[in-house]
Amino acid sequence: MTDTSDTRSADSSEEHAPRRSPLLRLMRYLPLIAPVLLWALPCWVLLYAGQHWPLPVTLVGTTLFVLGLVGMPLAMGRGHGRRQQDRAAIVGDTLLGGSWVLFTWSVLLGVLLRLVLTVAGVGESQDRARIVTWAVLGTTAVLLAWGYAEARRVPRVRRLDVQLPRLGAGLDGTRVVLITDTHYGPLDRARWSERVCETVNTLEADLVCHTGDIADGTAERRRAQAVPLGTVRATKARVYVTGNHEYYSEAQGWVDLMGELGWEPLRNRHLLVERGGDTLVVAGVDDVTAESSGLAGHRAHLAGALDGADPDLPVLLLAHQPKFVDRAAAAGIDLQISGHTHGGQIWPFHHLVRLDQPALAGLSRHGARTLLYTSRGTGFWGPPFRVFAPSEITLLVLRSPDLPSSP
Incomplete structure (x- = not known):
């Protein structure tokens, strides 16, 4: 398998703590910036990027995003912290997954679909902005429903x-x-x-x-x-x-x-x-x-x-x-x-x-x-x-x- 010197070399490397990876260094800052990005960017893409929704729609939508921004870390803290409350963990984890998918497709469709519509000759307008909004919401809903079924199925x-x-x-x-x-x-x-x-x-x-x-x-x-x-x-x-x-x-x-x-x-x-x-x-x-x-x-x-x-x-x-x-x-x-x-x-x-x-x-x-x-x-x-x-x-x-x- 290996000679004695190889074994000693592998063994001696184990005596040292592993170097901190780039991901672990990045993770130090994620708890501060991730929740804001996950909720603020989709809020802007869906509600404020040229849609001009009626005021009640804008207020209700903004309130939901703020509740998500505040509620997600609170629920995850109660669920995975010292209290270990399973119901809170379920809520927090679900909000985390949902916000990640919404964020991802807000970025992708917010940019790509706008580019496609521009190439197709659809200029800046309220209609174009709303097409993007409904595309993001529809894609997110479909992926979350499918993703939930995939997670819960027998592999x-x-x-x-x-x-x-x-x-x-x-x-x-x-x-x-x-x-x-x-x-x-x-x-x-x-x-x-x-x-x-x-x-x-x-x-x-x-x-x-x-x-x-x-x-x-x-x-x-x-x-x-x-x-x-x-x-x-x-x-x-x-x-x-x-x-x-x-x-x-x-x-x-x-x-x-x-x-x-x-x-x-x-x-x-x-x-x-x-x-x-x-x-x-x-x-x-x-x-x-x-x-x-x-x-x-x-x-x-x-x-x-x-x-x-x-x-x-x-x-x-x-x-x-x-x-x-x-x-x-x-x-x-x-x-x-x-x-x-x-x-x-x-x-x-x-x-x-x-x-x-x-x-x-x-x-x-x-x-x-x-x-x-x-x-x-x-x-x-x-x-x-x-x-x-x-x-x-x-x-x-x-x-x-x-x-x-x-x-």
Whole structure:
């Protein structure tokens, strides 16, 4: 897998805190400027950019935008702050998602549609301004309705064959099912959770993996939504690693609950999967935010996860965030599977995600040997919408170069 010097190099890099990414630096200022931008710009595009609405319409519309601007951060503060009020969280998250979609299409249609109308010979007029307003409102309504249905549905299964050059012939056809970012939260999704697990069980997996962000809230609070995970079946193992959201809500409680439900928490450790006389190392690491959480014994430690593993065996690594792939590639990992990005969840947020992560979704190569599969996630975080970023349950069929792929 790697020589001793490579291992020491990868291990020593883990002793240093990760550099603050551009996205994290930007996030310091977003709580101050984002709510104003999200509500003020659509207000101007829909009500004041040449429409000349009757005064009552302008007053009512402006009042609604002001209520959104004030109410959204208040509701999110009550919902996700110290009080942890689920109803407030639902209101705040819904307003956040709705305002993001409205903002996006106010910008796009406010500019592009005006340009198209100008080219078509429709000059500056009240009629043109109102065409833009109704186009923005109509597009936003359709996308929010569709996005809500996409977020609440049982994800489609995405199947992919992945060839690993070091995989033995006996392991060819090994079925790895990945679920991640279930984010059980303020909206009770216990029935959804049951249906997801039923779908997983139809895939006849050898190995089922959950790469973190199980829930928003403690294990005690979200237990009813997570309990169906105990019904998941796999012929070899069910394995789990922590995500960053576990470290917002008593991560050890989630590690304990997953163990109680029959899953193997791979906290900087590995297990061996044997099939047809060949062996696969399945390793897992804590999320990269674990060490900064202050929780004793939690940190991402790849060398510890591989300790004692035969360096000639292929390695499947579970790591919540795709950006861990730099360390994985340095250590010669064959395949890393991750989540975290949600595929952007609500377009065009994926552009911001790419500032922080090396991959958004799908299979990518990093270094000479390492492949990374990034799932768009099984659930959703916060706003109950998925726009141009569908959720997924992933079936990865591992292939050996020694055998041809079967159909």
